[in-house]
Amino acid sequence: MVVLETERLQLRRFTLDDAAFILRLLNDPGFVRYIGDKGVRDLDAARGYLQAGPMASYERHGFGLWCVGLRGEDTAIGMAGLIRRDYLDDMDIGYAFLPEYAGMGYALEAASAVMAHARGVLDAPRVLAIVDEDNASSIRLLEKLGFQGNGVVRAPGSERDVRLFVADSE
Numbered sequence: 001m002v003v004l005e006t007e008r009l010q011l012r013r014f015t016l017d018d019a020a021f022i023l024r025l026l027n028d029p030g031f032v033r034y035i036g037d038k039g040v041r042d043l044d045a046a047r048g049y050l051q052a053g054p055m056a057s058y059e060r061h062g063f064g065l066w067c068v069g070l071r072g073e074d075t076a077i078g079m080a081g082l083i084r085r086d087y088l089d090d091m092d093i094g095y096a097f098l099p100e101y102a103g104m105g106y107a108l109e110a111a112s113a114v115m116a117h118a119r120g121v122l123d124a125p126r127v128l129a130i131v132d133e134d135n136a137s138s139i140r141l142l143e144k145l146g147f148q149g150n151g152v153v154r155a156p157g158s159e160r161d162v163r164l165f166v167a168d169s170e
């Protein structure tokens with residue numbers, strides 16, 4: 001199911017057929033360093049992640065992390081979307097791309113479409129983002145999207161703070 005289209009990209013719902021892509025994305029060193037090690041080491045675990053994560057979120061909230069692909073091609077390049085976490089007051093934006101698709105503006109293009117969806121379709125008054133303080137490229141992206149820093153937050157069970165960013169709708 002296609003959710004969003006941009007000039008170069010298509011965002012669609014993940015299905016269990018995306019397990020091989022997810023296995024690769026979740027074990028990319030950039031993902032592990034800045035988002036965390038999800039412990040997904042084989043296709044079965046990748047299907048479990050998809051089911052308990054993005055696919056459960058579609059059912060529960062009508063949104064979640066979506067699969068980003070190049071328009072007109074059957075190639076997944078990353079994920080981007082919205083997450084509703086118990087410990088945050090509003091939905092937050094999330095994204096991660098395979099390293100070979102970095103530095104081409106794809107993350108900005110996908111994240112801009114996600115923000116437009118949050119505001120225009122979901123009517124979200126504000127969107128949050130949580131990011132590792134060393135993740136300079138992600139912080140640069142958030143600032144391009146109009147986010148502003150708003151202190152730090154610590155996820156339950158985590159041992160370290162992450163920076164919290166906020167984008168209020170006008």
Ligand SMILES: CC(C)(COP(=O)(O)OP(=O)(O)OC[C@H]1O[C@@H](n2cnc3c(N)ncnc32)[C@H](O)[C@@H]1OP(=O)(O)O)[C@@H](O)C(=O)NCCC(=O)NCCS
Pocket residue numbers: 030031034035095096097098101102103104105106107108109130131132135137138140141
């Ligand atoms: C965070 C992450 C998504 C950022 O990706 P990115 O490749 O830096 O972002 P973009 O695709 O928007 O590319 C940005 C660069 O492309 C350049 N660019 C090239 N062509 C462009 C175009 N057509 N349009 C816009 N920018 C373009 C921009 O100038 C920009 O350069 P800059 O970073 O020096 O300002 C990526 O590093 C990633 O997946 N990291 C691992 C997971 C992660 O950390 N996720 C975020 C958790 S909070």
